Amino acid sequence: MAEAVPEEELTIPRAAMNKMIKEIVPSVRVANEARELILNCCSEFIHLLASEANEICTQQQKKTINAEHILGALDRLGFNDYRTDAEAVLKDCKAVAAKRRRQSTRLENLGIPEEELLRQQQELFAKAREEQAAAEQQQWLQLQAEAQMSLQQQQHGDALLNSEDGEYS
């Protein structure tokens, strides 16, 4: 699609809208006309919120619209309920994210200082290298022994053949 979507038609994707409506009123049929309209109302709401927040932002002589501007805009537009709920949800979000960060750094809570951990790691590596070297050595010796044996068999076989030849000649 090379053309840009004209501003008036910029809306939330229908699929997302349908999913939302399904979650809110699962057993209700929604006329297509109504869906279309709700989509447009959404865009209108976003524009309203954006311009109100923009105004607050400019008044504070800031360049970037931040969360405070949005929350203030919600208040000014009479959507105070949304503000409280959204703040509560954000707090939950942040709490979950912080918990995840704490869990991923649980290693620090083992009580073993980093130097000790490093030392242990080096030990394990050294041990692994030794075992590897020993195994390789073992393999090498085995191969040599087998090679030796097969060489001997071959020589023995050759000797037999030669002696057989000898009988005929």
Added chain:
Amino acid sequence: MSSFKPKLGDGSIILPQARVKMIMKSSPDTESISTDALYFVTKATEFFVEHLVQEIYESTGKSNELTYKGLADIVQKSDSMHFLKDMVPRKITYKEYQEILKEKENSDLF
């Protein structure tokens, strides 16, 4: 505004934030938006949809159909939804239209 308890208040987001950002940027003079701000706008929009749908549902006697008429009625009635009234004009019957025309004619005469 009647007390509004969102069902969709569990922190997850259904609406795509990228699209919301595009819509915001098509508003004049909107420059940059912080991540938190975008999150709040998206979440607020979800609440808005939920609120709208719930109100229509309640006002039409919990009927099993959401129609244009239901939406138009709510927009006229609810204070906070009033910004939508130009988008959702109430549909009138032809008879009502004729009556309005007649009234206008009468007032014009004076």
